[in-house]
Amino acid sequence: MSGSSAALQPPADAVKPVRHPDAPAPGELLGAHYEHCFGCGPGQPHGLHLEARAGEGVSLTAEFTVQPAHQGAPGLAHGGVLATALDETLGSLNWLLRTIAVTGRLETDFLRPVPVGTTLYLEAEVTAVAGRKIYCTATGRLGGPGGPLAVRADALFVEVKVDHFVDHGRQEEIQAVMNDPDQIRRTRAFEVNP
């Protein structure tokens, strides 16, 4: 059985998402939003090192290859790791809106086991926006765009101000991000849609 719950149905006043004029062009890699992010950070040794690429509209594709460190059952990806891959892919969509948002709700279907060594091919899009609420959906296929469907998710992200991270995060990491010499990554971490 699959399908999202009532909590993930956009309200009647929801609107179509609008791609930000400065969003990366279709085909362009998004890069990591944070060096130490478990989902996308290049400085995270056991992270997913997920790479997302802008698509048309408010959509993107992403890939990650399941490593031995990602096992749950012998030789198979842990379900929580797969949920993380979906969460990270969906979270990356917010860069196309130039909005800072965090996951409020994530509903996941696990349809097939994903063996170690598999490259999971993910596709995601924002389907609707209602005020601070961003509704989105994602799929993950084994091996490539035409591969068997292995996982899917629907999610609600909620837009937050940068204070969310300053208030709840740790001062040392926040300061390190502010000092990041990579200007695009610094902008991506701190820019809030006016």
Ligand SMILES: CCCCCCCCCCCCCC(=O)SCCNC(=O)CCNC(=O)[C@H](O)C(C)(C)COP(=O)(O)OP(=O)(O)OC[C@H]1O[C@@H](n2cnc3c(N)ncnc32)[C@H](O)[C@@H]1OP(=O)(O)O
């Ligand atoms: C240093 C900076 C770096 C930044 C880098 C970018 C970060 C990217 C990270 C990427 C990593 C990957 C991504 C990650 O892993 S993000 C990390 C995982 N997520 C979190 O840690 C979020 C924790 N939760 C919260 O902080 C708060 O609960 C939030 C901010 C989400 C809402 O609390 P807030 O007090 O602000 O707002 P509100 O409660 O008035 O709710 C607002 C509206 O939303 C609706 N609603 C809320 N929750 C749910 C729900 N569960 N189901 C259905 N609906 C829900 C709610 O009904 C309301 O609707 P309405 O009444 O208006 O109709």
